[in-house]
Amino acid sequence: MASSAIQPGVLVALQELEPSSPFFKEGQSVRVTGRLQSYSAETAIAVIVDGGANLSIDTKHLRDISFRTDSIYQFIGELIIQHENHVVVETRVGRNVDGVDLNLYHQSIQLRRKLESDLLKSKPNPTF
Amino acid sequence: MDPTRSTHVKLLAADFLSLAVSPSVPPTFTRRTRPVSRAEAVGVVVSRDSRQKFLRFLLDDGSGCVPCVIWLNHHLLLPRLSTSAASAASADLDAASARAHAGKVRLGELLRVRGRVTVYRGELQITVKDVVVERDPNSEVLHWLHCIKLARDCYDLLPPATATDYRR
Numbered sequence: 497m498a499s500s501a502i503q504p505g506v507l508v509a510l511q512e513l514e515p516s517s518p519f520f521k522e523g524q525s526v527r528v529t530g531r532l533q534s535y536s537a538e539t540a541i542a543v544i545v546d547g548g549a550n551l552s553i554d555t556k557h558l559r560d561i562s563f564r565t566d567s568i569y570q571f572i573g574e575l576i577i578q579h580e581n582h583v584v585v586e587t588r589v590g591r592n593v594d595g596v597d598l599n600l601y602h603q604s605i606q607l608r609r610k611l612e613s614d615l616l617k618s619k620p621n622p623t624f
Numbered sequence: 625m626d627p628t629r630s631t632h633v634k635l636l637a638a639d640f641l642s643l644a645v646s647p648s649v650p651p652t653f654t655r656r657t658r659p660v661s662r663a664e665a666v667g668v669v670v671s672r673d674s675r676q677k678f679l680r681f682l683l684d685d686g687s688g689c690v691p692c693v694i695w696l697n698h699h700l701l702l703p704r705l706s707t708s709a710a711s712a713a714s715a716d717l718d719a720a721s722a723r724a725h726a727g728k729v730r731l732g733e734l735l736r737v738r739g740r741v742t743v744y745r746g747e748l749q750i751t752v753k754d755v756v757v758e759r760d761p762n763s764e765v766l767h768w769l770h771c772i773k774l775a776r777d778c779y780d781l782l783p784p785a786t787a788t789d790y791r792r
Contacts, residue, residue: 502670502671502682502684503689504637504684504688504689505668505670505686527684527686558732560732570761572670589669589670591668591734595761595762596761596762596765597765600762600765601765604768604769607768607769607772608636608687608768611639611772611775612636615638615642618656
């Protein structure tokens with residue numbers, strides 16, 4: 497297990513995955529959360545929605561997960577930027593997170609980013 | 625004694641991976657000069673490497689991936705000449721406990737782990753003593769908020785004055 501080869505899935509809101517965002521990069525590892533709008537067993541593509549934005553998730557690598565429309569799911573994977581800036585997340589792990597307080601979740605992400613930014617500034621040689 | 629030395633310090637992965645490592649043998653660890661020997665981390669299992677003597681896995685909390693190890697070789701650690709039934713029973717319990725914890729580590733699972741801070745091949749890791757599967761997705765958010773609050777209100781501050789200071 498080469499731990500340094502596996503990048504952490506940066507917490508992003510679905511609305512942030514647009515071309516002007518710093519997270520909008522081919523291969524960027526992200527963690528996304530949203531309500532399941534649709535799932536195709538044929539293509540293994542799930543579509544999740546949150547905050548007025550939607551995102552396609554390629555779930556072909558996932559095992560032991562069942563999909564229920566309107567449940568909330570969280571996925572960690574890499575961004576694949578297709579034609580016309582259409583984004584798909586090729587997910588490595590996923591889980592049902594029904595019961596999560598999405599408002600608190602998004603507010604906490606903002607607080608975390610401030611802490612992580614402060615950590616970066618306080619270190620002479622940042623590692624993340 | 626600084627209380628951070630004897631508690632499981634709650635840290636986000638980025639903070640944990642930034643701990644300073646002393647060149648001493650065995651190494652010691654500090655966060656902004658405050659000693660840290662045990663840590664608590666919460667994250668999603670994103671990799672898992674199971675061997676006969678140990679289980680290594682990574683916990684991803686979004687700010688980094690914390691390497692964790694659970695040792696499974698307790699039966700090999702008993703001194704060969706030990707005839708103590710109590711030692712053997714204790715080792716059996718440790719081995720059973722370690723196997724039970726290892727069984728909880730599955731890809732995609734949200735885990736809370738506690739253990740000692742150690743180093744392996746120059747890389748910080750947690751040698752895990754306890755594993756809890758967190759079923760409530762809000763528990764991870766709560767952990768983040770705890771990490772932020774503890775960093776601001778406790779870990780970032782100077783250590784408390786020692787008893788000798790009060791006698792002056």
